[in-house]
Amino acid sequence: MPRTEGARLFRETWIAGVHKHFPGEPKAGYVTPWADTPQWEREAAGSVYDQVRQFVEVSGGAASRLSREQKSRFVATCWTAQMFKHFGDPKPGYVADWPDLPSWQQETDADIFEAIETALA
DSSP: OOHHHHHHHHHHHHHHHHHHHSSSOOOGGGGOOGGGSOHHHHHHHHHHHHHHHHHHHHTTTGGGGSOHHHHHHHHHHHHHHHHHHHOSSOOGGGGOOGGGSOHHHHHHHHHHHHHHHHHHO
């Protein structure tokens, strides 16, 4: 899958996860459609897609044996690195460590990893 399609898969899975796991009504920015997603966020999504894809590939498929928590932590760490790349001084919430993320975000990050895994199968 080309990077642009992978970035779009990331974003669409994020939106689906927010709708599934977020308690109540999410902020509009959480569910902004791909067409309206800022360029920096598209680039970040593409980078994280690439990192997950490469991780799955170099594991020879063994990444499927990771727990949902481990998958979620991987996506969250990759995303945090992108926040530091795109923002000189990101808000603390943008770079929070995995245990400090809300459970809806942890679950959504695991969904993203698993969607990428499925797309690569």
